[in-house]
Each structure stands twice: as structure tokens, then as C-alpha cells.
Amino acid sequence: MSQTVDRALSILPLLAEGPADLGQVADRLGVHKSTALRLLRTLHEHGLVYRQSDQRYRLGARLFALAQEAMENLDIREIAHPHLVRLNERCGHTVHLAVYEEGEVLYIDKVESRYPVRMYSRIGKPVAITVAAVAKLLLADLPEPERRSVAEKLDYPLYTARSTPNAPAFLRELEKVREQGWATDLGGHEESINCVAAPIRGADGRVVAAMSVSAPNVVVTADELLTLLPQVRRTADDISGEYSGRTPVKEAP
Amino acid sequence: MSQTVDRALSILPLLAEGPADLGQVADRLGVHKSTALRLLRTLHEHGLVYRQSDQRYRLGARLFALAQEAMENLDIREIAHPHLVRLNERCGHTVHLAVYEEGEVLYIDKVESRYPVRMYSRIGKPVAITVAAVAKLLLADLPEPERRSVAEKLDYPLYTARSTPNAPAFLRELEKVREQGWATDLGGHEESINCVAAPIRGADGRVVAAMSVSAPNVVVTADELLTLLPQVRRTADDISGEYSGRTPVKEAP
DNA sequence: GTGATGCGTTGCAGTTTGTGCAACGATCAT
DNA sequence: ATGATCGTTGCACAAACTGCAACGCATCAC
Numbered sequence: 244m245s246q247t248v249d250r251a252l253s254i255l256p257l258l259a260e261g262p263a264d265l266g267q268v269a270d271r272l273g274v275h276k277s278t279a280l281r282l283l284r285t286l287h288e289h290g291l292v293y294r295q296s297d298q299r300y301r302l303g304a305r306l307f308a309l310a311q312e313a314m315e316n317l318d319i320r321e322i323a324h325p326h327l328v329r330l331n332e333r334c335g336h337t338v339h340l341a342v343y344e345e346g347e348v349l350y351i352d353k354v355e356s357r358y359p360v361r362m363y364s365r366i367g368k369p370v371a372i373t374v375a376a377v378a379k380l381l382l383a384d385l386p387e388p389e390r391r392s393v394a395e396k397l398d399y400p401l402y403t404a405r406s407t408p409n410a411p412a413f414l415r416e417l418e419k420v421r422e423q424g425w426a427t428d429l430g431g432h433e434e435s436i437n438c439v440a441a442p443i444r445g446a447d448g449r450v451v452a453a454m455s456v457s458a459p460n461v462v463v464t465a466d467e468l469l470t471l472l473p474q475v476r477r478t479a480d481d482i483s484g485e486y487s488g489r490t491p492v493k494e495a496p
Numbered sequence: 497m498s499q500t501v502d503r504a505l506s507i508l509p510l511l512a513e514g515p516a517d518l519g520q521v522a523d524r525l526g527v528h529k530s531t532a533l534r535l536l537r538t539l540h541e542h543g544l545v546y547r548q549s550d551q552r553y554r555l556g557a558r559l560f561a562l563a564q565e566a567m568e569n570l571d572i573r574e575i576a577h578p579h580l581v582r583l584n585e586r587c588g589h590t591v592h593l594a595v596y597e598e599g600e601v602l603y604i605d606k607v608e609s610r611y612p613v614r615m616y617s618r619i620g621k622p623v624a625i626t627v628a629a630v631a632k633l634l635l636a637d638l639p640e641p642e643r644r645s646v647a648e649k650l651d652y653p654l655y656t657a658r659s660t661p662n663a664p665a666f667l668r669e670l671e672k673v674r675e676q677g678w679a680t681d682l683g684g685h686e687e688s689i690n691c692v693a694a695p696i697r698g699a700d701g702r703v704v705a706a707m708s709v710s711a712p713n714v715v716v717t718a719d720e721l722l723t724l725l726p727q728v729r730r731t732a733d734d735i736s737g738e739y740s741g742r743t744p745v746k747e748a749p
Numbered sequence: 750g751t752g753a754t755g756c757g758t759t760g761c762a763g764t765t766t767g768t769g770c771a772a773c774g775a776t777c778a779t
Numbered sequence: 780a781t782g783a784t785c786g787t788t789g790c791a792c793a794a795a796c797t798g799c800a801a802c803g804c805a806t807c808a809c
Contacts, residue, residue, distance in 0.1 A: 247766080277758080286505070
């Protein structure tokens with residue numbers, strides 16, 4: 244909507260790929276060098292880009308700080324955290340919390356496994372949306388037309404033989420998840436890793452977040468992990484209750 | 497330098513404080529609502545702000561993703577990480593990696609303590625610059641005029657009785673750190689936490705990052721922690737060697 | 750040492766683009 | 780129903796952004 248701002252912001256993902264000099268930025272934006280310079284300067288003043296010693300630009304420190312603050316302002320996260328820790332203390336496995344936001348699912352909290360073999364993931368990283376158990380729960384709750392349109396726009400990478408292959412299969416899976424009220428990922432992302440997940444609902448019943456417990460095969464089998472389902476669901480329900488009970492942002496209908 | 501972009505970017509820190517509606521954003525920017533709307537829309541299209549269900553705006557998901565990518569592009573981090581892990585395996589304490597960037601020092605990597613009592617910190621969070629051992633090393637290496645000007649612009653909060661009280665004291669401490677080539681923070685930030693830190697240097701000898709080992713008093717005394725200094729320095733030197741050896745960004749003079 | 754090339758930077762004139770206004774519509778409370 | 784509040788839209792004006800061309804300053808070749 245605003246050309247200048249639009250151009251300026253387009254610089255950020257561009258620099259996310261790696262440092263670039265003025266000329267490269269100008270070229271990829273399709274603008275004159277002097278224009279690119281002014282945009283970069285403005286970004287620089289706000290700390291979003293940094294000029295390294297070889298004069299090239301890269302993403303700046305303020306970005307971390309902003310992402311940091313943004314994270315800490317998510318109220319679900321704050322409420323959920325102690326519950327996640329408690330669950331981790333009981334079962335010992337990695338516990339994740341994730342939310343959906345405009346086509347993406349991302350982890351917003353994580354409590355590390357106490358076993359030596361750990362799963363790779365990082366807070367803020369987008370989730371493998373077509374296979375992750377938390378993603379299924381979050382997408383399953385979208386209104387039908389949006390769910391459909393999202394599902395059709397997605398890529399379906401075959402991480403493993405058990406990965407969701409295409410949109411119809413995904414939509415069927417979502418329907419199932421929606422009905423049963425919980426979800427799993429049995430080796431759909433990494434051959435040896437399984438997850439069970441449960442939804443966290445707001446006062447109006449809509450899913451606002453999802454949580455999961457993940458563990459590699461070498462620690463517990465998929466069947467053993469499934470025995471944790473009641474615990475996971477109970478924890479998610481506890482969080483739902485607390486979230487609906489006393490949040491200043493949303494109110495009951 | 498570019499008014500429009502400047503205004504748009506000013507919205508981000510504003511939203512970092514918490515969600516806000518259109519009117520609030522317009523007021524705090526000192527512009528008309530319609531202007532604020534257009535800026536917010538542009539930010540929205542780039543995923544930097546998100547419109548929550550109550551119509552208020554808050555920081556968006558793309559911000560996490562960007563911060564994430566930015567982080568992964570820091571080559572020092574990549575090189576240092578395995579060394580940090582190895583050090584952590586030997587001593588068990590929390591290991592941090594930090595860099596300096598335009599007036600701020602921030603953690604860019606962390607390996608958690610294996611002891612139950614852990615220190616609070618988070619990657620991306622700005623460091624308590626006047627007391628942290630890593631900050632001392634990074635600032636001590638700045639050219640004299642910049643060091644001085646930075647030191648004079650800082651606040652000197654008295655976290656504890658041992659916190660650096662003011663600029664002259666800080667500059668003296670930096671001089672000392674500069675000469676000895678390592679630094680400590682003995683209860684200057686949290687009464688019960690001590691750190692020892694060592695610098696990581698590029699091919700030209702300038703300090704590009706700093707690493708530290710931290711532990712609370714209840715686990716090891718300050719004296720015991722200091723016995724780790726040789727290990728910390730050796731690790732830092734190893735990283736320096738590897739960083740200077742094969743980096744495509746900088747070259748030896 | 751000298752000229753050439755490449756890059757970032759600056760001042761300027763033209764005009765695209767962003768701005769504020771005012772009016773509209775939706776939502777909610779009274 | 781009625782009024783208030785807030786987000787949204789179209790429009791005319793002018794401010795702000797753009798691209799150009801020229802400059803300074805490196806590095807590099809010869």
C-alpha cells in the first residue's frame with residue numbers, strides 16, 4: 244500500500260539470505276542506488292540492518308530484540324509455560340507450544356527433553372506445517388473455506404514415507420483430527436521422531452494454540468508415547484481453563 | 497532519512513510494548529489515522545505486524561523468522577557453536593557467546609548448564625553492558641574515542657553492590673581487561689552469579705565476539721570458577737584460529 | 750606515479766506518492 | 780432507536796521520494 248515502505252521492508256528478507264552491498268540491494272529491488280541507499284539508511288537508524296566492516300549490509304540487532312519482546316508479549320505463552328514445565332518434569336520429553344498465524348505455524352515455546360537424545364527445533368522457527376501434530380490441530384480448527392484454501396496453497400514435501408503427500412490427504416487428516424480432538428505425528432517429519440499433541444482453546448472454544456510432546460523412537464516407542472496422551476490433553480485443558488478464565492484481551496461471548 | 501519508512505519502522509518498537517489499536521498508533525506517531533492505517537497495512541503485508549482477533553495490532557510472525565535467519569547467518573556463531581558445546585560438556589556450566597553491535601552487546605548463542613540451578617538469559621536479549629564479562633571484552637577492544645563516547649552515554653544501574661558505578665570506573669575496568677586479555681563478572685549483575693570470559697579475535701586481531709562461562713555461587717565458588725579460565729581462553733583461541741583461518745568475509749592484512 | 754575502474758555519496762529538479770481531510774459504514778452501548 | 784466510537788475510503792494538494800548526473804574516494808593495473 245505504501246510504495247516506499249514496501250520497498251524498504253522488501254530489503255529485510257533479501258538480507259536474511261546473507262549480507263549484500265548497496266549495488267546488489269538496488270538491483271534486486273529494481274531501484275536506483277541512491278534510493279536503495281536512503282532506504283538502507285533509514286533501516287539502519289532503526290537498527291534493523293547493520294553495516295559490517297566490509298561495508299556490506301546485514302540484518303541488525305534490533306531485530307532480535309523486537310522478536311524477543313514480541314514473544315514475551317504473547318499471553319498464551321506466559322500462561323502456558325509453567326504447565327509445560329510441569330509436564331516435562333513428569334514425562335521428561337520435549338514439550339512444544341505453537342500458534343497459527345496467517346498461513347504459518349510456529350513454535351513459541353519449548354521445554355527441552357531431559358534425555359540426551361534431543362529433537363532439533365528452535366523457538367520462532369516455522370513448523371513443518373503439513374506433518375507436525377500441532378499444525379494439524381491449529382489448521383483443523385480454521386473455518387472450512389480458509390482451511391481448504393490454505394491446504395491447497397501448501398507444498399507437501401516428502402520428508403519421510405509417512406509424510407502427508409498432498410492436499411486431499413491433508414484435509415482428510417484434518418477432519419479426523421478435528422473430530423478426535425487430538426493429533427499425532429508418527430515419523431512424518433523425521434523418521435525416528437513421534438509426537439502427540441492437544442489443542443488449547445479460548446473462552447469461545449476456538450483453538451488458540453497447540454502443545455505437543457515429542458520423543459525419538461530410541462527413547463520410547465510410538466505406543467508408549469501414546470500412553471501420555473491423557474496427560475497431554477489434561478495439561479492442554481488446564482491451560483485452556485486458565486487462559487479463558489482471566490485474560491484481559493478476550494472476553495466470553 | 498526517509499520520513500515514510502521512518503514512521504513505519506517507529507511502529508515496531510511501539511507495538512513491542514504491547515498490542516495497540518489504530519487510534520493509539522496514530523496518536524503516538526503524531527499522524528492522521530488514515531496514514532497510520534496505510535503504514536500498518538504495509539507492515540502487515542510483510543508479516544511484520546499481525547492483526548489479532550480484537551482488531552488490535554501486534555508484532556507478527558515474520559519477525560521471528562527474520563531474527564532466526566539473521567542469527568543463522570552469523571558465521572562466528574556457526575563456527576563457535578561446537579566449541580561451546582564441547583566446553584560445556586567438560587565443565588557443565590552455562591556457556592555464552594556474545595557480539596557487540598552499535599552500542600549494544602547481545603547474546604547470540606548459549607549452551608545451557610547441566611546443573612539444575614540455571615542462570616536466566618536468552619539469545620537475542622541485550623546484555624547488561626556495564627557489568628557482563630563479555631561486554632567488557634567487546635567494549636575494551638573498541639578504538640579509544642568510541643569506547644569513551646559509548647561509556648559516557650551508558651546508564652550504570654546498580655544491580656548489586658559490586659556493579660560498575662559510573663563511566664570513569666568502567667573505563668578503568670576496560671583498560672584493565674584490555675591488558676589482561678580476559679574478564680570477569682563477580683556478582684555484578686546478580687549477587688550470586690559469577691562469570692569468566694575470553695575474547696574471540698579475527699585475523700586482524702580485533703575482537704569479533706566474546707564467550708563466557710557462568711555459574712551461580714551455590715554450584716561453584718568464584719575461585720573455583722576462575723580455575724576454568726585457562727580452558728575458556730583455550731576454547732576462545734581455538735575459535736579465533738578457526739574463524740581467521742577460513743572465513744570468506746574477511747582476509748588477513 | 751598515473752590513469753582507470755568501481756563503489757558509495759550528495760544536490761537537485763520533476764513528479765510520483767504519501768498525506769490529511771471529510772464523509773461513510775460498521776459495531777457496540779445506552 | 781440513537782448516539783458514539785472506531786476503522787475505512789476517495790480525493791485534492793503538496794510534500795516527499797525518485798532518478799539523474801556529478802563528485803569523492805578507494806583500489807588496482809600498468
